[in-house]
Amino acid sequence: xxxxxxxxxxxxxxxxxxxxxxxxxxxxxxxxxxxxxxxxxxxxxxxxxxxxxxxxxxxxxxxxxxxxxxxxxxxxxxxxxxxxxxxxxxxxxxxxxxxxxxxxxxxxxxxxxxxxxxxxxxxxxxxxxxxxxxxxxxxxxxxxxxxxxxxxxxxxxxxxxxxxxxxxxxxxxxxxxxxxxxxxxxxxxxx
Numbered sequence: 001x002x003x004x005x006x007x008x009x010x011x012x013x014x015x016x017x018x019x020x021x022x023x024x025x026x027x028x029x030x031x032x033x034x035x036x037x038x039x040x041x042x043x044x045x046x047x048x049x050x051x052x053x054x055x056x057x058x059x060x061x062x063x064x065x066x067x068x069x070x071x072x073x074x075x076x077x078x079x080x081x082x083x084x085x086x087x088x089x090x091x092x093x094x095x096x097x098x099x100x101x102x103x104x105x106x107x108x109x110x111x112x113x114x115x116x117x118x119x120x121x122x123x124x125x126x127x128x129x130x131x132x133x134x135x136x137x138x139x140x141x142x143x144x145x146x147x148x149x150x151x152x153x154x155x156x157x158x159x160x161x162x163x164x165x166x167x168x169x170x171x172x173x174x175x176x177x178x179x180x181x182x183x184x185x186x187x188x189x190x191x
Contacts, residue, residue: 003078003187004032008085013043015083015175020050022180029187032075037087069096078190081183086118089141101141104179106171108153109137113146123167134158134167136174138182152182
């Protein structure tokens with residue numbers, strides 16, 4: 001039986017798109033639902049393009065009710081994937097899906113992680129610090145931002161003259177390459 005995943009995203013959803021593409025004809029994994037806290041997020045259009053249902057929720061529903069957890073349970077979700085989702089995951093969701101929520105972060109954690117560290121803010125901090133290498137981390141989610149157990153990291157060299165746009169591009173290439181593969185490997189383990 002296919003493993004059913006739900007993708008949470010707050011913005012454009014380029015990682016969600018790569019995941020949907022990767023599993024479109026898979027016998028192992030099915031993207032069952034895309035969820036967002038942003039009704040204007042482009043990820044919702046991407047989900048629609050793949051004919052994958054979506055659900056939008058607000059802060060009150062996410063933190064003060066079981067609405068989101070109930071939807072995921074009703075759909076028999078096996079794995080929750082955070083792909084550019086910016087809110088801290090509440091305790092009720094963590095308890096409902098122990099060690100079954102993963103996130104991707106645009107740095108080599110534990111460096112440049114934590115509350116407020118996402119997207120361009122991470123890359124700007126890496127440039128300001130003069131780091132020689134940078135990369136991505138895919139990790140399990142716990143009650144703190146970016147502190148869950150690391151599943152996979154991939155690195156690239158920061159070359160002299162690299163700009164914010166170049167770091168973003170290099171990082172996204174790694175995200176798009178590895179995130180679907182890591183999800184696939186986890187799905188195999190859950191069988």
